[in-house]
Amino acid sequence: MNSILVTGGAGFIGSNFIRHAFEKSGFKGRLVNLDKLTYAGNPENLADMARACKGRYVFVKGDICDFKLAGRLFKKYKFDAVVHFAAESHVDRSIFGPKDFVETNIHGTFALLEAARSAWTGRKDVRFHHVSTDEVYGSLGPKGKFKETTPYDPRSPYSASKASADHLVRAYRHTYGLPVTISNCSNNYGPYQFPEKLIPLVILNAMEGKPLPVYGDGKNVRDWLYVEDHCAAIWRILAKGRPGETYNVGGDCEMKNIDVVRSVCAALEELLPSPENPALRGRNYENLITFVKDRPGHDRRYAIDFSKLRRRLGWRPSVDFAGGILRTVRWYLDNPGWIKNVRTGAYRKWLKRNYS
Numbered sequence: 001m002n003s004i005l006v007t008g009g010a011g012f013i014g015s016n017f018i019r020h021a022f023e024k025s026g027f028k029g030r031l032v033n034l035d036k037l038t039y040a041g042n043p044e045n046l047a048d049m050a051r052a053c054k055g056r057y058v059f060v061k062g063d064i065c066d067f068k069l070a071g072r073l074f075k076k077y078k079f080d081a082v083v084h085f086a087a088e089s090h091v092d093r094s095i096f097g098p099k100d101f102v103e104t105n106i107h108g109t110f111a112l113l114e115a116a117r118s119a120w121t122g123r124k125d126v127r128f129h130h131v132s133t134d135e136v137y138g139s140l141g142p143k144g145k146f147k148e149t150t151p152y153d154p155r156s157p158y159s160a161s162k163a164s165a166d167h168l169v170r171a172y173r174h175t176y177g178l179p180v181t182i183s184n185c186s187n188n189y190g191p192y193q194f195p196e197k198l199i200p201l202v203i204l205n206a207m208e209g210k211p212l213p214v215y216g217d218g219k220n221v222r223d224w225l226y227v228e229d230h231c232a233a234i235w236r237i238l239a240k241g242r243p244g245e246t247y248n249v250g251g252d253c254e255m256k257n258i259d260v261v262r263s264v265c266a267a268l269e270e271l272l273p274s275p276e277n278p279a280l281r282g283r284n285y286e287n288l289i290t291f292v293k294d295r296p297g298h299d300r301r302y303a304i305d306f307s308k309l310r311r312r313l314g315w316r317p318s319v320d321f322a323g324g325i326l327r328t329v330r331w332y333l334d335n336p337g338w339i340k341n342v343r344t345g346a347y348r349k350w351l352k353r354n355y356s
């Protein structure tokens, strides 16, 4: 691969992926990051990469729904791979405002597929990788795991929009022969995650002595994967995966939400003991746990069988939850400037100065 288009590279997983590509994968070519910089996109996540990889890293502020822009970028940079992360990604937001999810996740994916089809006619030495979610498979009872063959049963506007995008990607394979791959991954956590998702929200609230909101009875189950492992899996699929294939990605780490929140509290007790944190005013972190109204249509359990990826491409997670959560909590403790900018929206001013 000489020229890669990454979409949504200023977000959580996309920025970790770009870091992985430049620092760990051995990639020597050029990488273009196309990102609209919504509330979730933050070029500060990659400011050091942009400096270190000058000439090889190009940032383009733009919307994936913009057909003309996508076409121009394919023409100018002659991509031989696309790694498509850009999406509206937060389930709660999709419940209260689904429109942007339909626009970006469905129409945006369609625009990119069209640009790739037109630029790559007849080529087999190229790849379009779509980064998708395990939520397309629906919700599990107490037993069983999602396999690549599990029928789709999306239940939130977010997962329905991602399922639609997956179907479009497969349709472009079957109809036009576009060399595509799809990965369906479980919940990621790690550095640079926007503090609306459970783990960073709980870390930041706990640091500040605020309530830790747990939806419903706290017994909904998710599978957790450290973000760097997800990035390594995507790179492996890009390099070795077979066109037309789907790969599940997971952490072998099913946990109830309440146990995830307790683990964050325990990691904080280790790294910043509650008696030493003035925001706690004599309480400990677990005292902050507060059960709140449940998410509408809250999926009960996700669990993912990633044996195909392990068997065929030799990938497995390398970071366990205990180690990953310590690394994650430490990263947030070590980066108060990032937190302040994200919380106050100060990075938007920085954006305006640098990218408008």
Ligand code: NAD
Pocket (backbone or CB within 6 Å): 007, 008, 009, 010, 011, 012, 013, 014, 034, 035, 036, 037, 038, 039, 040, 041, 042, 062, 063, 064, 065, 084, 085, 086, 087, 088, 089, 090, 104, 108, 131, 132, 133, 134, 162, 184, 185, 186, 187, 188, 189, 194
């Ligand atoms: P994120 O919300 O942190 O980042 C999304 C990025 O996409 C942001 O930089 C945003 O500015 C950009 N973006 C949004 N709309 C855009 C548009 N119209 N044009 C261009 N850029 C746009 O998301 P994330 O958590 O990093 O997730 C990345 C991808 O991985 C998504 O496709 C998501 O569905 C998928 N995924 C996420 C998880 C998870 O646990 N976070 C798990 C499995 C799959």
Ligand code: DAU
Pocket (backbone or CB within 6 Å): 089, 090, 091, 092, 132, 133, 134, 135, 185, 186, 187, 188, 196, 197, 198, 199, 201, 213, 214, 215, 216, 220, 221, 222, 257, 295, 302
């Ligand atoms: O499974 C993969 C998906 O994981 C990705 O496709 C999504 O982009 C990503 O956002 C994530 O979706 P979830 O809804 O599982 O993540 P979230 O962090 O929002 O919530 C995790 C669990 O915690 C879920 O059961 C809801 C619960 N929760 C969440 C928040 C924000 C709480 O109990 N309290 C909260 O405040």
